Amino acid sequence: MLRTMKAAALAALLMLCCGQAVAAEGLKDEEQVLALTRRMMETAMTREPDAVFAMLKPHYPVDPAEIDALSSNARMYWAAITTRFGKPLAYELVQTERIGKSFVRYTFLQKFEKHALRWTFSFYRPKDSWLANTFKFDDTIEPLYQAD
Incomplete structure (x- = not known):
């Protein structure tokens, strides 16, 4: 199951990086970026990933239909x-x-x-x-370890 989750996360990442470009709302500074990611994590605590995808959609320069497809796949794994x-x-x-x-x-x-889970924005x-x-989100936490 974890391999399937990792494959799905990789596919989502590739589709989001390589999709068709469209207009997206930019965020004016890093404070807004961090605030958005925190709101997305608050949402992830009580709702399925498609709600998180929906929050990110206005700021992504790819076709919204691609994000909707990825969102549907993420919901199945949730x-x-x-x-x-x-x-x-x-x-x-x-x-x-x-x-x-x-x-x-x-x-x-x-x-x-x-x-x-590790969530990366x-x-x-x-x-x-x-x-x-x-x-992306996945359960690969090994890279997060830091030596004391």
């Missing part, structure tokens, strides 16, 4: 995730990374009763505003 991991308990921002002044990536850990600033660049 039942398996909650059955295996239990109920969501909390979330925390665990990593913030930047590439110069052009990219920012926020990584959150969503804790469940039996395991956790990446934004790109081509000019004066920030656009969603990539988005």
